[in-house]
Amino acid sequence: MTDRPGPDASPAAHPPVPAGAGRTRSFSLRRRLTFTLAGFGGLALVSLLVAPLIGPTPIALGRVFDPAIPFADNVDAQIFFIARLPRALAGMLVGASLAVAGVVFQALLRNPLATPFTLGVSAGASLGAMLVITFGLPMAVAGVPAVPVASLIGSLAAAGIVYAMATLRRRGLSTTVLLLAGVTLNSFFSAIIMFVQYSADFAQTFQTVRWLMGNLDVSGFQPIIAALPLTGVAFVMFATLPRALNLLTLGRDSAAARGVDVLRTQRVAFLSASLATGAAVSLAGPIGFIGIVIPHLVRLLVGADHRIVMPASACLGAAFLVACDVVARTAMAPVELPVGVITALTGGPFFLWLLMRRP
Amino acid sequence: MLQATDVRFAYDRQPVLHEVSFDLVAGGVLGILGPNGSGKTTLLRLLGGLLRPQSGRIALDGSDLREIPHATLAQRMAIVPQETQLAFDYSVLEIALMGRYPHLRAFEVEGPEDIALARAALAETGTAELEDRSFMTLSGGEKQRVVIASALSQFGRRAVDAADTSDGQAEVLLLDEPTASLDLGYQLDVTATLRRLNTERSTSMVISTHDLNFAAALCDRVVLLRQGRVLAAGPIGDVLRPDTVRALYDVDAAVERHEAAGHLTVVPLTRRGDAAPGGRAGR
């Protein structure tokens, strides 16, 4: 053991050190993690605090928090607490979920082009929502309206089918089969969606098309509270993943040789990302672009280590979606723009610019 | 120290290895030689504990691999794959630090000691100056040496760990075709790095390769594997002969000691039998 550096041994005491290796540059992962999280977390916090103050209607903060005015009479307070704050919170929840789900799917599939919607989760959710809107299925559960319930069921069903296909044929989880099954299921569900739309009447078709564009106007905290348990479970599972996902990018064998239970990690990754995506889509519809732009943006800014990328993506995804939603509801007020249009219009060009300036 | 006894393995009833036995001594370098498809990679994965033999036993210092927890095993044995392609852009130091993961508790991040150990591992493979570089931008030889450094950093002990682990347990590096995808210059770099690790750190190694000259340059003992069976095993000077090369590859070759290189060299001369591609596969 003498030829290895002890805890106190300076690297210079080590025999085969080539020139240059003796420098002690500061590299502290803990410090990096703290700074990054403070930065991105601060951004998310600022967006949450500022977004409810912006809107087409001028509101007086003094009136919003004036205890002398009963809530039922206080329009300023209602605009703040019913219209704006829930929207900002829903934006945070959905933005964070989709961004981290994007990171996890990209790592699981070892494919930087993967998105939370690659494996059919959003197509399943859309089909569920569409069936309720078109046929008026009574699926409301415990006060949660039928459309989110049906889209959640649809997304989890899609995830279940894809997972079964990827594991049925042989032991272990084939990411290739996962990807192919997901892409196939996406087009298959899209075909059913088109068929359902075809047999729907005009107003219903319009409603479903609008649902597909995404919308954060949840008008109250109740839909957020309903989505919270699933999202919470997903994020607890996310917390166990970062190190294993780092190792998985080296390859299955390298990961397994370092004590990673590869199959279990893949299962947890798939399940948690599907759950987070399903909950997010059932809350706000399939809002595109966050799941791919945010993870890549974060990697360009802070590197690839998932212990930093995952929390940073959650914060940046939350801040980005809340900001986009502010634009969506104010740009053409009183008419609302689809928030998915804003995320794509702002995220797309910015992402392309980042790609171009990369050395 | 690493011992395989009558190891048998099959993928979905397709037998790959038949009663393979050998022994790696501490500080030794064992080559597993054989043509493509002879079962080398499978054998290496069995040795690394990634696969379980259907029968037979693989033991590290007397204890069956099955009984050693993954994380414990990872601190004594490391695998270097043939090629490492990353989907995302990690820095060299981050790759080296991944070797420290088996030593970390849940949610623990690498401390100064781990970073010092990872840097020392990079230094030992001559890649210390590259630590800030993006792994993706490295040459093939540099990548391979960084991955070896990452494996080495698995073996490093921190003060806390050293107390509760018995000292003196040797470390094993399992390398799968480490030079197969490298050009000549990088092959020599990697060969030199591995030789230095063996002499200076007494790292034990198992190297699977089809490159007889590479094996001759590094290994003290070899196992010749053909269609999942051990054709011959023993010290390289005894085993590497024109007749074993012929049996292994259906090639007539000259096997001579090269004075400048300081080890045996194999020069292939003619292909035997019908030279059609795949002609050897049947026999």
Place this chain on the structure above:
Amino acid sequence: MSMNMTLMMVGKTRTPTTPGLAGRVRRLTLAAAIVLVAGLGAQTPQRIVSVIPAVTEILFAIGAGSEVVGVGSYDQFPPEIANLPRIGGLIDPDIETIIALRPDLVVPYATQVDLVAQLGRAGIPLFQYSHGTLSDVLTTIRQLGDRTGHARQAEDVARGIEADLAAIAEAVSGRRRPRTLLVIAREPGSLRNLFASGGSGFQHDMLWLAGGENVFDASVSRAAQVTTETILQAAPDVVLEVRAGQALSPAEVAREVAVWQALPSLPAVRNGRVVFLTGNDLVIPGPRIVQGVTRFAGALHPDVALPTR
């Protein structure tokens, strides 16, 4: 007060951008009429295919029902159409079935450009139609009367509608117009993806005639997606929801009305003035418009005795 004056008033409340659409419709109709006159002479059609529910209702109302040989797949009124062949709908008209019916007049919707082109190539006469304002309904009735040889009945129907609408307007005149949010679509069971009538279109006109004032009068579009914040700010006295399609049970209607409790500051919610109406008469700009306006007026002014026909 004459109906024409009433409609002029309706016209005045509209924003200046809408006549563009109505004008375009008239131009299209005119162009189609010119083509017909030039090509085939003013022959009275004997075999009519109607693609759009409003047109089908108009044709039967003006006595051209016996000449109708095919109707749109979503048409439900009047009951006489139950056994007529169906020829698809707005987005999926079945050209083969239409041609096989050997029509001498087809009434498609203005946006069905492919259908119009194909029928034109087949040499089948067309009358192009498009939804517009409430006064456009009367114009369409008269034009269809002229085109189908039922001009006198069409004139009677149009005058009858004018008189009925005038009577409703008279009954609610002098009343304060409640500021009304007219909801035309939203997600079932929640206030999400809510669309309201903007300041134009026949539903906006129906609301005005029924003695209401649209809270989104200033909006130019016929239907606008509005946010919770906009609704809170608009603070409507009455929320009037119309839903076509399948009938809802009283319990389902009660549940949909209860959804509005999420916005307790709305005067409409506080005063229990959220009204949920279902039925195709509310969404089809045809002769049953009188029925629709009557129902609107009943919801907005429950204490007023409305004329019954």
